[in-house]
Amino acid sequence: MLRRLFIGCAGVALAAGLAAAQPSVRVEPATLQGPRALAEQTANSVIQDYLQSWRSLSVALDQNNPELLDADFTGDAKSKLAETIREQAALGMSTHYQDLTHDVQIVFYSPEGLSLELTDMVQYEVQLFDHGKPEPKQQVRARYVVMLTPAQVRWRVRVFQALPGD
Amino acid sequence: MRLLAFFASGLALGVAPLAFAQSGNLTLPKAVEAGAAFSIATAGSGKATLYIAGLGQVVKRQVDLGQTVNFPVGTLYSAGRYVVVLQGDQEPESGEFDVVPAKGVAELSFLARPSRLPVGLHDAITGAVYVFDAYKNLMVAPTPVSFELSGPSGAAQKRTVVTRFGAAWTEFDSTARQGADKFVANAGAASTRRVISQVPGDPCGLTMTAKRDGKQVELQTAPIRDCSGNPVPDGEVVTFTASFGDDQSTADVPIKGGIAKIDMPIQDGALISVASGVVMGNQIRWEK
Known part of the structure; x- marks a missing residue:
């Protein structure tokens, strides 16, 4: 109960700390499966690093520069995003992603502490550019499931996938 | 009951590629299984460019409006949400659909x-x-x-x-x-x-015996085992301690051949104890 309260409060703090131009962020109390307790500091770090990963992917896909993914992504998530960037570049395209709102909930912390999973009901705008020519903006609302693993100084996104049908 | 509901939703996802959503001149599948063939129907006439963009893949095709665009097996395989834009001479059309994971754990x-x-x-x-x-x-x-x-x-x-x-x-x-x-x-x-x-775990039932060996006392444990009967491996350290008044002498002895053994000078009346890690063994009051 105490842990849920901590994480709920952390969400309020996160939202209040973000500037107006930033997406609004709501953090739901964690509904953890698994025996490992989640410290408040860990939960906050994970969410901060995850939100940062949206900024990274947005810039990387905007500039067609896969190196900008290095700090925040690893494993299959990084490979798939890098492949998308290569495809875009080959087609003369780029994409601008702007996350608008996040509703984040941590759902799994593996017993050995080497992975953590969260879901995020995220609203974002997508705008395609074909040889610099903008296509109409499209607003998307999708629930993502995200798996993160700890690196030396931060959590990195290893799986990043929209759930179907929401 | 909750489990059944989960499975039911999973089955619903499985048939989702058969459902379609229409938006103006675009008819999109609601969901496509990763790696499966799919098609997008267009209406109208003339040429247009069809874009399919997600965080996992991007596809761009020149299409003839009024035709169904067929995408072969393996075109989209990265699960996630994809936005679709159809850009022709008229107002662009847009929509979205999901690519869902393929069946079967690999x-x-x-x-x-x-x-x-x-x-x-x-x-x-x-x-x-x-x-x-x-x-x-x-x-x-x-x-x-x-x-x-x-x-x-x-x-x-x-x-x-x-x-x-x-x-x-x-x-x-x-x-x-x-x-x-x-x-x-x-x-x-x-x-x-x-x-x-x-x-093996910590020693269990650690016991020693003492006998005179010339001017010294020979201390020797019984074969050392954990509580499940597994022999504690050689190299684990056993500590023998002899105390007499304020004087205390200790000897750390690695297990060899399943036992720990040492000769120590011990005064008459000293209390001898044996331990390994946090486990205490028996005590012996040494008398001539």
Whole structure:
């Protein structure tokens, strides 16, 4: 109960700390499966690093520069995003992603502490550019499931996938 | 009941590629299975460019409006949400659809810990599994994963856990016998194995005897075993302590051949004790 309260409060703090131009962020109390307790500091770090990963992917896909993914992504998530960037570049395209709102909930912390999973009901705008020519903006609302693993100084996104049908 | 609801939603996803959503001149599938062929119907006339963009893939095609655009097997294989834009001479059309993971577990990511631990500990071995399809998409539909931990004697602990958001975990006791245990996770046709090395626990029932050996006293333990009867390995340290008034002398002796043994000078009337780690053995009052 105490842990849920901590994480709920952390969400309020996160939202209040973000500037107006930033997406609004709501953090739901964690509904953890698994025996490992989640410290408040860990939960906050994970969410901060995850939100940062949206900024990274947005810039990387905007500039067609896969190196900008290095700090925040690893494993299959990084490979798939890098492949998308290569495809875009080959087609003369780029994409601008702007996350608008996040509703984040941590759902799994593996017993050995080497992975953590969260879901995020995220609203974002997508705008395609074909040889610099903008296509109409499209607003998307999708629930993502995200798996993160700890690196030396931060959590990195290893799986990043929209759930179907929401 | 909740499990049934999960499976029902999974089945619904399975038939989703058959459903379509129409938006103006575009008729899109609601969902496409990763790697499967699909089509997008267009209306009108003239030429247009069709864009399909997601965080996992991007596709661009020149199309003739009024035709159905067919995408062969393997075109989209990265699960996620895709936006679609049809740009022709008129107002652009847009929509979105999902690519869902392919059927059948192809790969397990299995985290098993620890790799080495003492025997006889409760819930000390943990395993966590993430399930993936053949395209490395996380399989988010509930999927049963069976875990099995078997020791050298062949006795096994088994448990089946249904994934939630593609993840499942379990914990097992370490077994009573030292040796290499097999920790296996299975889901569908995928199987992954880890080896957990179980070593003897702390000594149990540590006892020693004392006898005069010239001017010294020979101290020797009985064969040292843990509480499950496994011999404690050579090299573990046993500490003998002799106390007399304020004087105390100690000797750290590594186990060799299953026992610890040393000759110590000991005064008459001294209290001799033996210990290994946090485990205390018997005490002997040394008298001539």
